Amino acid sequence: MKQRRDARISALLKVEAGRVDHWLEMCCIEAEGRFPQRLLASMRYSLLAGGKRLRPLLCLLGSRLFGGSDENVRPMALALEMLHTASLIHDDLPSMDNDDMRRGKATNHVVFGEGMALLAGDSLLVWSFQEIAEKLQRDDLPHHRVLKALAYFAAAVGPAGVCGGQVYDSDPLSQGEGLDFVRRIATDKTARLIQAALVCGALIAGAEGTPLASLERYGLHLGLTFQIVDDILDVIGDRGELGKSVGKDEAQGKKTFAALLGIEGARQAAEEETEKAVSALGLFGDEAGDLRDLALWLRDRSR
Amino acid sequence: MKQRRDARISALLKVEAGRVDHWLEMCCIEAEGRFPQRLLASMRYSLLAGGKRLRPLLCLLGSRLFGGSDENVRPMALALEMLHTASLIHDDLPSMDNDDMRRGKATNHVVFGEGMALLAGDSLLVWSFQEIAEKLQRDDLPHHRVLKALAYFAAAVGPAGVCGGQVYDSDPLSQGEGLDFVRRIATDKTARLIQAALVCGALIAGAEGTPLASLERYGLHLGLTFQIVDDILDVIGDRGELGKSVGKDEAQGKKTFAALLGIEGARQAAEEETEKAVSALGLFGDEAGDLRDLALWLRDRSR
Numbered sequence: 001m002k003q004r005r006d007a008r009i010s011a012l013l014k015v016e017a018g019r020v021d022h023w024l025e026m027c028c029i030e031a032e033g034r035f036p037q038r039l040l041a042s043m044r045y046s047l048l049a050g051g052k053r054l055r056p057l058l059c060l061l062g063s064r065l066f067g068g069s070d071e072n073v074r075p076m077a078l079a080l081e082m083l084h085t086a087s088l089i090h091d092d093l094p095s096m097d098n099d100d101m102r103r104g105k106a107t108n109h110v111v112f113g114e115g116m117a118l119l120a121g122d123s124l125l126v127w128s129f130q131e132i133a134e135k136l137q138r139d140d141l142p143h144h145r146v147l148k149a150l151a152y153f154a155a156a157v158g159p160a161g162v163c164g165g166q167v168y169d170s171d172p173l174s175q176g177e178g179l180d181f182v183r184r185i186a187t188d189k190t191a192r193l194i195q196a197a198l199v200c201g202a203l204i205a206g207a208e209g210t211p212l213a214s215l216e217r218y219g220l221h222l223g224l225t226f227q228i229v230d231d232i233l234d235v236i237g238d239r240g241e242l243g244k245s246v247g248k249d250e251a252q253g254k255k256t257f258a259a260l261l262g263i264e265g266a267r268q269a270a271e272e273e274t275e276k277a278v279s280a281l282g283l284f285g286d287e288a289g290d291l292r293d294l295a296l297w298l299r300d301r302s303r
Numbered sequence: 304m305k306q307r308r309d310a311r312i313s314a315l316l317k318v319e320a321g322r323v324d325h326w327l328e329m330c331c332i333e334a335e336g337r338f339p340q341r342l343l344a345s346m347r348y349s350l351l352a353g354g355k356r357l358r359p360l361l362c363l364l365g366s367r368l369f370g371g372s373d374e375n376v377r378p379m380a381l382a383l384e385m386l387h388t389a390s391l392i393h394d395d396l397p398s399m400d401n402d403d404m405r406r407g408k409a410t411n412h413v414v415f416g417e418g419m420a421l422l423a424g425d426s427l428l429v430w431s432f433q434e435i436a437e438k439l440q441r442d443d444l445p446h447h448r449v450l451k452a453l454a455y456f457a458a459a460v461g462p463a464g465v466c467g468g469q470v471y472d473s474d475p476l477s478q479g480e481g482l483d484f485v486r487r488i489a490t491d492k493t494a495r496l497i498q499a500a501l502v503c504g505a506l507i508a509g510a511e512g513t514p515l516a517s518l519e520r521y522g523l524h525l526g527l528t529f530q531i532v533d534d535i536l537d538v539i540g541d542r543g544e545l546g547k548s549v550g551k552d553e554a555q556g557k558k559t560f561a562a563l564l565g566i567e568g569a570r571q572a573a574e575e576e577t578e579k580a581v582s583a584l585g586l587f588g589d590e591a592g593d594l595r596d597l598a599l600w601l602r603d604r605s606r
Contacts, residue, residue: 031462031463034462034463035462035463035467036462036467036470036471036474036477037477038470038474038476038477039462039466039467039470039474039477040462043462090421090422090425093421095416095417095418095421096418096421113398114398115398115399115473115474116470116474118393118396118398118399118421119393119466119469119470121425122393122424122425122428122466123461123462123466123467125425125428125429126428126457126460126461126462126466127457127461127462129432129453129457130454130457130458130461133450133453133454133457134454134457134458136450137447137450137451137454143446143447143449143450144440144446146446146450147436147439147440147446147449147450148440150432150436150453151433151436151437151440154429154430154432154433154436154437155433155437157429158426158429158430158433159334159337159338159339159342159343159346159426159429159430160334160337160338163342163422163425163426163429164338164339164342164426166422167339167341167342167419167422168339170418171339171341171342171418171419173341174339174340174341174342
């Protein structure tokens with residue numbers, strides 16, 4: 001049962017990641033001659049460095065759950081990966097986490113210099129909004145859905161979302177205490193973008209009301225599961241396998257689930273979040289099989 | 304004649320800057336409790352540091368030219384100033400221009416640290432898109448106009464616009480030669496956002512076709528005038544009066560109109576750009592009086 005589930009999710013991730021990689025490659029090819037050459041090289045370096053493409057996949061799954069076509073939601077899916085990549089580039093900068101390895105390669109600023117990495121991040125950030133606004137102006141797609149998705153996406157990544165979470169994660173003068181604060185960081189820094197991936201896909205497909213709210217709840221708990229597992233892997237993971245530095249959280253004194261609850265306590269927390277995620281899918285029945293299995297697969301990464 | 308014109312434009316700038324300041328202040332008050340406290344303090348510090356509020360003014364004027372209401376276009380006008388402020392914060396960072404004074408105050412990273420300045424810039428950047436997408440979702444405003452304005456705005460500030468211009472301005476490995484290259488930098492780094500301010504205001508007011516294209520042309524030449532004058536003022540200006548460092552372009556070996564053409568040559572270039580800007584307004588007649596006078600006023604700042 002678990003083996004079949006894992007195999008199915010691994011295959012899904014692999015196939016969709018391949019499609020997303022191809023689409024991102026096409027975007028970069030279209031940009032040739034329009035963006036400064038070195039800037040595009042720097043953006044492409046991080047954008048096409050691999051990665052699970054989890055957020056685009058969630059966007060596609062959120063859309064499919066409401067009968068949406070992959071075609072309609074593609075720019076949104078790519079925007080999520082552009083934005084995510086931008087946040088990674090900026091997080092790795094010397095003035096932030098000062099990290100030298102990411103997705104198994106030297107980080108952007110190590111290769112292209114700090115100034116270029118700053119601008120590559122800014123560029124990917126703006127490009128994500130441009131991709132949505134330009135490509136989804138089509139007449140056969142209700143424009144109010146696109147605006148709603150845009151607003152949701154922006155709220156999730158701005159100062160009350162990813163950017164704010166980075167502040168709580170890194171600014172010594174913006175610290176709180178206890179599990180509530182660790183949840184605050186994880187929610188803003190990580191869960192809100194994962195949630196936005198699902199919700200924005202669903203919004204473009206026309207979702208609203210209770211089903212949309214259920215998916216939103218699933219997204220929050222899936223995102224928290226993801227961050228808890230990430231915290232655990234930073235302690236017990238393998239640098240080569242993860243493709244990024246490990247043990248950095250402890251070295252930097254970061255407030256993580258693993259630091260606060262210990263490995264077993266964090267696993268328990270991941271278990272609880274996964275249960276909440278799966279239970280939020282109740283009203284979708286079998287239609288949400290992939291989303292349910294994905295949550296279980298994510299949880300099991302920490303074992 | 305010139306005196307009356309200058310007095311009128313100064314009064315217009317002063318009145319509208321006051322309104323924009325008030326609106327931005329309200330945005331920051333609304334954000335209290337939603338954004339991390341220190342992050343909001345850092346964003347507010349730069350956002351409310353004064354400045355001419357030229358881009359919001361141009362957005363309002365672009366909208367009024369096509370009969371649009373200030374109310375409808377206000378989020379777009381504020382977004383332009385948020386984005387502009389974000390670009391200033393990032394430009395001043397040590398890994399970019401390493402500047403310590405801006406608008407008569409210490410730069411953001413000097414006061415709040417490099418990490419916070421990076422995130423304040425990112426946050427203002429995202430907030431600008433959020434402001435447009437959230438506030439302009441209203442049912443009485445055609446959504447396709449908002450999407451068009453969003454796409455135009457994003458294109459102007461992304462890797463083929465402001466971000467790309469910064470690369471040409473600062474990356475030693477992305478340099479070109481001669482007047483064409485100086486125009487390239489000025490167009491991407493400065494003129495495209497000024498142009499976007501006018502065009503996005505006009506788009507939301509429903510502009511299209513030849514009148515829109517004329518305003519777009521005006522915006523390009525106004526933006527180039529602005530940059531040429533800025534280059535001149537960096538050489539002949541007064542630090543106290545300008546509120547920012549002077550003589551930095553030469554010290555950093557920047558490729559500017561003043562460096563390439565000399566002060567008199569640059570003044571001549573500004574004159575030519577101003578003429579092109581004013582001539583693009585021909586079809587609007589007296590309706591475009593403010594825009595015409597603004598171009599002349601901008602040109603005369605370098606005298």
